[in-house]
Amino acid sequence: MTAYHCISTQEAVSNLITYWNFQKSSCYGPNPGTVTQRTGGAELLSTGSSTDYSLLRLYQNPPSGTGLAGWTTAPVDYGSEVVGIHHPQGDLKKISFGTAQGFWDCTSGDPFTCYSGDGGYIAIRWYSGVTESGSSGSALFDDQGHVIGTFRGGSSSCQEPYLLNFYGRFDRTYPLVKQWLGSIPVFRFWSDTQQAHFYTIDEEEKEYVIATYPDNVWRYEGIAFYAYSVR
Numbered sequence: 001m002t003a004y005h006c007i008s009t010q011e012a013v014s015n016l017i018t019y020w021n022f023q024k025s026s027c028y029g030p031n032p033g034t035v036t037q038r039t040g041g042a043e044l045l046s047t048g049s050s051t052d053y054s055l056l057r058l059y060q061n062p063p064s065g066t067g068l069a070g071w072t073t074a075p076v077d078y079g080s081e082v083v084g085i086h087h088p089q090g091d092l093k094k095i096s097f098g099t100a101q102g103f104w105d106c107t108s109g110d111p112f113t114c115y116s117g118d119g120g121y122i123a124i125r126w127y128s129g130v131t132e133s134g135s136s137g138s139a140l141f142d143d144q145g146h147v148i149g150t151f152r153g154g155s156s157s158c159q160e161p162y163l164l165n166f167y168g169r170f171d172r173t174y175p176l177v178k179q180w181l182g183s184i185p186v187f188r189f190w191s192d193t194q195q196a197h198f199y200t201i202d203e204e205e206k207e208y209v210i211a212t213y214p215d216n217v218w219r220y221e222g223i224a225f226y227a228y229s230v231r
Contacts, residue, residue: 002137051168086138096129188224
């Protein structure tokens with residue numbers, strides 16, 4: 001997932017080059033010695049300006065060890081904690097922490113303007129870190145690590161870090177992309193005795209665990225996320 005205003009045609013997507021592990025191994029650590037590059041482009045599955053999104057499917061597999069981010073369409077409450085992971089100015093990976101400041105409407109032009117409403121964007125105010133040009137299309141995560149938006153733009157800077165920034169709402173994007181996302185529910189349990197989670201996609205196993213074990217052994221927490229079959 002990336003931003004419509006960054007890339008929105010199959011011609012552009014076909015020439016896409018992606019870079020992986022463009023990050024330091026630790027804060028203040030050395031720059032990476034190597035960065036994995038993938039060529040060959042991608043397929044443009046869906047794109048739209050209403051929430052400034054583009055969904056791509058790479059023709060080449062990402063490097064070994066790459067994980068997939070989960071997502072949620074749950075409402076984003078005002079004041080809830082959020083995290084942005086991005087590459088400002090094309091720099092090494094950065095992380096920013098902030099809070100949601102409600103839903104806004106934004107124009108699709110460039111430069112764009114936003115105003116308070118119930119539109120397709122989440123306003124964010126950072127309290128640690130900022131976003132900049134080059135951060136566009138990066139993901140916004142909730143406090144559970146689920147994707148809830150993609151970066152459109154904003155006014156924050158190192159000089160004025162508390163100005164608002166805007167992310168396209170994934171809950172508004174979801175109906176437009178759901179056919180390409182996971183549809184298999186993954187059920188989650190928590191164990192007080194083991195201090196660990198247990199996951200299953202088996203409906204019968206879920207019902208068996210609920211009926212067999214007390215809550216302090218395995219407590220059902222609901223659907224954790226939806227999985228995508230690669231078969």
